[in-house]
Amino acid sequence: MKRNVVKFVSVLVALSLFAGNAFAAKKEKKQKAKTLVVGTGTNMKPKCFLDENGNLAGYEIDIVREIDKLLPQYEIVFETYDFKNILLALSAGKIDVGAHQYEYNPERAKNYLFSEYGYNSYNKFIAVLAQRNDIQSWADLAGKNLQVGIGSATLTEVQNYNNSVPKEKQINAVVTTNATYEQILAAMKNGTYDAFITTKADLDQRNKEFGNVYKIVDGEHPVAENSAYHIFNKKDAQLKADWDKALKTLIDNGTISRLSVKWLGADYTH
Numbered sequence: 001m002k003r004n005v006v007k008f009v010s011v012l013v014a015l016s017l018f019a020g021n022a023f024a025a026k027k028e029k030k031q032k033a034k035t036l037v038v039g040t041g042t043n044m045k046p047k048c049f050l051d052e053n054g055n056l057a058g059y060e061i062d063i064v065r066e067i068d069k070l071l072p073q074y075e076i077v078f079e080t081y082d083f084k085n086i087l088l089a090l091s092a093g094k095i096d097v098g099a100h101q102y103e104y105n106p107e108r109a110k111n112y113l114f115s116e117y118g119y120n121s122y123n124k125f126i127a128v129l130a131q132r133n134d135i136q137s138w139a140d141l142a143g144k145n146l147q148v149g150i151g152s153a154t155l156t157e158v159q160n161y162n163n164s165v166p167k168e169k170q171i172n173a174v175v176t177t178n179a180t181y182e183q184i185l186a187a188m189k190n191g192t193y194d195a196f197i198t199t200k201a202d203l204d205q206r207n208k209e210f211g212n213v214y215k216i217v218d219g220e221h222p223v224a225e226n227s228a229y230h231i232f233n234k235k236d237a238q239l240k241a242d243w244d245k246a247l248k249t250l251i252d253n254g255t256i257s258r259l260s261v262k263w264l265g266a267d268y269t270h
Helices: 002-032 059-070 083-091 153-164 181-189 200-210 237-252 255-264
Strands: 034-040 048-050 074-080 097-103 112-114 124-129 145-149 172-176 195-199 214-216 228-233
Touching: 034 059, 034 083, 048 059, 048 097, 059 074, 059 097, 059 237, 059 255, 083 097, 083 228, 124 181, 124 200, 145 153, 145 181, 153 172, 153 195, 181 200, 195 200, 200 214, 200 255, 228 237, 237 255
Parallel strands: 034 074, 034 097, 145 172, 145 195
Antiparallel strands: 097 228, 112 228, 124 195, 124 214
């Protein structure tokens, strides 16, 4: 009996030493890791938003957290900004990564590095209220009001379109800052906006929330094709390479697709 007690105590001591060593190793590893600040937003549910407890949640947030698990040399922390201020913070060196469903465009590429891999389809379509049938294409938006978020790739696309057509065929881009889905719907119903540009994933989310109030125009032919990417400072080529490796792993092992289904309701990664 005494021998068993001694053996039991020895096991406890060994476990305690193991736990203590593991904790110390984890602490040392954390101290050696470089802190990475990821800038994101809180007004793009279900991609990046604050949950009922005030914590960051969403598709974008979970992807970054999964990347963090694969990069032990970094310790990732989030900072939240209005969408229009994230790239300003990146340029100023206040953050290291921009994570807010950024689409590629040549203007942004002049100033920033993009992740090698997209993680969310950003093929975009014209969306209108379900009862409207007068808008079927860019051309039908001539003289009409199109809601566009400030600093978005869509704004650049609309500006490029307007520069390619005569004035009478141009679209009125109504630029908004942090407009909520509820505010946009109210403005669509009262005629302030005639349409907006969206992805199928975003429109599905809005229709779930508000009861099939919208429809996509010509769902087989997007008005723009793109993907969502993470963005880095031009000087951070090594960080981008490390990030790309982790992101590729998550794409290949199905994690990105799983998170898309979890947060967006379907696999919108292709």
